[in-house]
Amino acid sequence: MKPVFMTYTKKDLINLAVCMFLSVLIIPTFIKTEYWYTSILIPWLCLALATIGQQIVMGYTGQLALGAAGFMAAGAFAMFNLILRVPDLGFVGSLIVSGLIAAAFGILFGLPSLKVRGIYLMVATLASQFFIIWMIDKFGWFKNYDSSGIITAQDIVILGKPFTTPLAMYFVCLAVTTVLTLLAMNMARGSTGRNWMAVRDMDIAAESMGVSLLRTKVQAFAISAFYCGVAGALFAFCYLKSLEPVAFDIKLSFKILFMCILGGLGTINGAFIGAAFILLFPVLLNAIGNNVFHGAIDATIISSIEQVIFGGLMIIFMIYEPLGMAKLWENLKQIIKSKLSSSNIRSLKSVKEKN
Amino acid sequence: MAYERKFKIGKPILEVNNISLSFGGVKAITDTSFNVLEHEVRAIIGPNGAGKSSMLNCINGIYKPQKGTVSFRGQVIPNITPNIMAQMGLSRTFQNLALFKRMSVLDNILVGRKLHTKTNFLEVALQLPKVKKEEKLNRDRSEEIISFLEIEDIKDTPVGKLPYGLQKKVELGRALATDSTIILLDEPMAGMNVEEKRDMCRFILKVNDELGTTMVLIEHDMGVVMDISDRVVVLDYGKVIGDGTPDEVRSNQKVIDAYLGVEH
Numbered sequence: 001m002k003p004v005f006m007t008y009t010k011k012d013l014i015n016l017a018v019c020m021f022l023s024v025l026i027i028p029t030f031i032k033t034e035y036w037y038t039s040i041l042i043p044w045l046c047l048a049l050a051t052i053g054q055q056i057v058m059g060y061t062g063q064l065a066l067g068a069a070g071f072m073a074a075g076a077f078a079m080f081n082l083i084l085r086v087p088d089l090g091f092v093g094s095l096i097v098s099g100l101i102a103a104a105f106g107i108l109f110g111l112p113s114l115k116v117r118g119i120y121l122m123v124a125t126l127a128s129q130f131f132i133i134w135m136i137d138k139f140g141w142f143k144n145y146d147s148s149g150i151i152t153a154q155d156i157v158i159l160g161k162p163f164t165t166p167l168a169m170y171f172v173c174l175a176v177t178t179v180l181t182l183l184a185m186n187m188a189r190g191s192t193g194r195n196w197m198a199v200r201d202m203d204i205a206a207e208s209m210g211v212s213l214l215r216t217k218v219q220a221f222a223i224s225a226f227y228c229g230v231a232g233a234l235f236a237f238c239y240l241k242s243l244e245p246v247a248f249d250i251k252l253s254f255k256i257l258f259m260c261i262l263g264g265l266g267t268i269n270g271a272f273i274g275a276a277f278i279l280l281f282p283v284l285l286n287a288i289g290n291n292v293f294h295g296a297i298d299a300t301i302i303s304s305i306e307q308v309i310f311g312g313l314m315i316i317f318m319i320y321e322p323l324g325m326a327k328l329w330e331n332l333k334q335i336i337k338s339k340l341s342s343s344n345i346r347s348l349k350s351v352k353e354k355n
Numbered sequence: 356m357a358y359e360r361k362f363k364i365g366k367p368i369l370e371v372n373n374i375s376l377s378f379g380g381v382k383a384i385t386d387t388s389f390n391v392l393e394h395e396v397r398a399i400i401g402p403n404g405a406g407k408s409s410m411l412n413c414i415n416g417i418y419k420p421q422k423g424t425v426s427f428r429g430q431v432i433p434n435i436t437p438n439i440m441a442q443m444g445l446s447r448t449f450q451n452l453a454l455f456k457r458m459s460v461l462d463n464i465l466v467g468r469k470l471h472t473k474t475n476f477l478e479v480a481l482q483l484p485k486v487k488k489e490e491k492l493n494r495d496r497s498e499e500i501i502s503f504l505e506i507e508d509i510k511d512t513p514v515g516k517l518p519y520g521l522q523k524k525v526e527l528g529r530a531l532a533t534d535s536t537i538i539l540l541d542e543p544m545a546g547m548n549v550e551e552k553r554d555m556c557r558f559i560l561k562v563n564d565e566l567g568t569t570m571v572l573i574e575h576d577m578g579v580v581m582d583i584s585d586r587v588v589v590l591d592y593g594k595v596i597g598d599g600t601p602d603e604v605r606s607n608q609k610v611i612d613a614y615l616g617v618e619h
Contacts, residue, residue: 183480190479190490191465191472198455198466205453208415209533210441210470219476266457 023174028167037166038239044272044279045173046235051259051271052184053227058257059265060193061220062200063113064121067128068256070109071225072232073248074132075102077142079233080243083154084144091158095176095233102229103222105132110221114214129253133245143243151243153236169238176234180227185268187223196220197266258310262317264324273325282306362567364585365393367429369445369537369569374413374423376406376593383409384420384593391537396563396570398580401590402613407573408450410590411539414571415447416440441470446535448526450542450573456515460525463514464500467532468493500528504558520551527555531562538562540572544579552576556583581605589613 027041050068057065078098082089089097109128113121136142143151156163156172163172187193195216198206207213236243255278263274282303289295289302321327369391376384384406391397399407412418414425416435424431427443446467455463471493474486501510504524509517514525523543530538543559544552560583562568574580580587581601589597589610597607604610 186482187476187480190482190486191469191474191493192476192479194458194462194466195469197458197462198469201455201457202453204417204437205449205455205529206466207437208417208441208447208453209466209529210438211466212438223476 020178028170034166037170040279040283041170042166042173043235043239044275045170045177046231046239047256047259047279048272048275049177049180049234050228050231050256051263051275052181052268053224053231054256054260055263055266055268055271056184056188056196056227057110057220057224058260059267059270060188060196060200061217062197063110063217063220064118065110065113065125065221065224066122066253066257067109067125067132068224068228069232069248069250069252070129070132071102071105071228072235072252073136073245074105074225075099075229075232076236076243076248077136077245078102078229079237080151080153081142081144091156095230098233099226099230102232103226106221106223106225106228107218110218110225113217113221126250129250133248136245149244153241153243156237173234173238176230180230181268184227188268192219200266258314261314262324264326265322267324267326269329270324270326273329277325278310281309285309360394361564362394364395367391368393368427369414369571370426370429371410371414372424372426372431374410374420374425376409376413376418376420382593384413384590386423387590387593387595388423389588389595389598391569391571392586393536394563394567394569395585396559396572396583398584398587399571399573399590400575400577400580400587404592405590406593407590408541409593411447411541411571411573414440415445415539441533441535444533444536445539446530446533446537447539448523448530448541448543450545452519452522452526454514454522454526454529457513459511460506460514460517460528461494461497461501461510463525464497464528464532465493467529468497470533471496496534497532500531503531503561504528505554520547523547523555524558527558531568535568537569537571540570542573542575544574544576552579559583 031037031041050072053071054065054068057063075098078101079094082094082097083091086094105128109125109131112124116124140146156169158172163169188196195206195211198209198211199213199216199220203213206216232248236247240247259271259274259278261274262277263272264270285302285306286299289297289299317324367390370388371390372388374384374387375382387406387410399410401407409418413420414435416437416439419435425435426432427440427445432439432443455466458466472489474483474489478486498510501507504527506521506524506528509521514522517525523545527540527543530540540559544555547555556579559570559572563570572584584601586599587597587601587604588595589604589607591609591613596613597604597610599607
């Protein structure tokens with residue numbers, strides 16, 4: 001039989017259908033509290049999107065980069081200025097253009113990757129983090145000469161309809177994230193992703209096969225920054241509802257890096273798992289603190305414990321499972337599958353014995 | 356030999372002219388020249404440290420020789436890079452295996468199809484019909500190579516998990532996938548057992564015979580070299596000490612001295 005290439009296998013379509021069913025129907029019907037949308041689901045989607053960006057450059061192309069939050073800031077402030085100064089673009093148009101502006105920064109700050117690698121590249125990419133934030137702070141134009149330091153984000157209006165309730169904003173984030181995730185999956189599984197991974201695994205061999213290192217690395221940085229830019233715009237407009245450079249500091253970059261590593265380098269679904277874990281874990285710890293210990297533990301101690309556990313997990317994952325939680329999830333599925341099939345065999349045997 | 360070759364050995368396709376390469380004070384190659392004829396199997400042999408791999412790296416553009424030129428089809432190529440050579444139709448394998456370890460066998464071979472992939476990332480992201488068509492063509496060709504090399508049962512395994520002999524096969528497959536006119540093989544049979552070596556020889560000769568691909572190989576096993584190559588060039592201390600058919604080389608006194616040692 002001749003193997004037929006299909007972009008999506010049946011399993012993928014089922015997975016997609018399940019995800020869509022859960023996120024479009026089940027979540028809105030069963031979750032009514034605003035807290036879940038404004039504090040968990042919306043930031044989860046935004047940060048997962050930024051983590052996909054980080055995955056492209058770090059997980060797939062193997063370039064250690066640490067400036068995701070800088071590109072997010074570029075996207076967010078580009079969005080603010082586009083809606084303010086070019087209202088004709090509309091929300092979706094502005095979102096795409098702000099992604100492109102972030103991508104331009106991505107190209108600029110991705111250029112060092114041609115000369116330096118590893119930890120040195122990480123230091124070089126830190127420049128994007130600090131330069132972009134500095135630029136926004138330094139030139140008042142970017143903040144429309146607002147003196148307060150925190151600007152309120154404009155309301156989201158798509159085709160004349162306002163999207164201001166938490167549920168509506170959740171749907172905006174969900175739509176953008178879904179589309180961009182599918183595009184990322186197509187790239188990762190297609191020839192583009194193969195070039196990225198070839199550069200990651202053995203650059204000299206990739207070059208000997210005709211893969212241009214310059215083009216592939218710069219392309220990965222640009223696409224990564226595009227994803228971060230769009231994520232930053234959504235993060236500011238749907239989650240923070242305000243714009244301030246401080247929100248996109250180095251801590252956020254590290255958070256995205258952790259999400260990328262814990263989720264599993266070189267996986268798209270790992271971005272969602274990693275983002276969910278890092279967002280939900282503090283919530284869980286707080287809940288334990290309040291309900292089990294009835295507030296006997298100070299909140300600052302809880303947040304310190306959180307840092308300790310994250311750090312510990314990073315080390316454990318780096319040593320024992322560099323492919324992260326996405327790999328653990330795969331293993332779990334494998335175990336369940338083999339358990340199921342072996343129990344089937346056992347039941348068949350018992351039927352035979354009875355006969 | 357009694358049989359008729361489908362692709363007759365033709366004019367020089369690759370010429371190495373007066374190449375000198377040194378690393379600091381260490382001279383790896385000194386003023387070396389030889390040529391490779393179209394459709395032939397050309398072997399480069401020599402004792403350890405003779406500069407064989409450095410020679411391939413100069414041809415392929417990984418090393419930049421201080422002096423000398425490489426010409427392809429009669430034209431001198433300025434500023435050689437691996438990428439330019441790949442585009443001109445020259446592919447290679449590496450001595451210490453340079454596979455994409457975390458990718459499957461099929462994906463490794465598909466990377467070899469890079470130069471036959473014309474669609475850009477945006478088209479790939481949107482999965483336009485022409486992307487699907489191209490991907491199907493590339494996959495079909497890769498599957499052909501996989502069945503030619505008899506590695507169908509491992510095609511979805513990450514190459515990092517495969518034993519050495521199979522990895523060497525995958526690397527040959529990746530070079531074949533480029534459909535290049537010349538393939539440089541850096542010790543394709545190192546560390547293989549007799550059976551694996553025989554298989555490898557069969558693949559190399561079959562590709563040369565059926566597709567007319569010019570093969571340049573470095574090999575230590577003299578039996579293999581004398582059997583499969585049309586012409587042999589012998590390097591010692593970065594210099595050519597013998598060049599000709601296996602029989603000529605075998606009877607060359609300098610070559611015998613280099614291999615067996617000589618009393619001073």
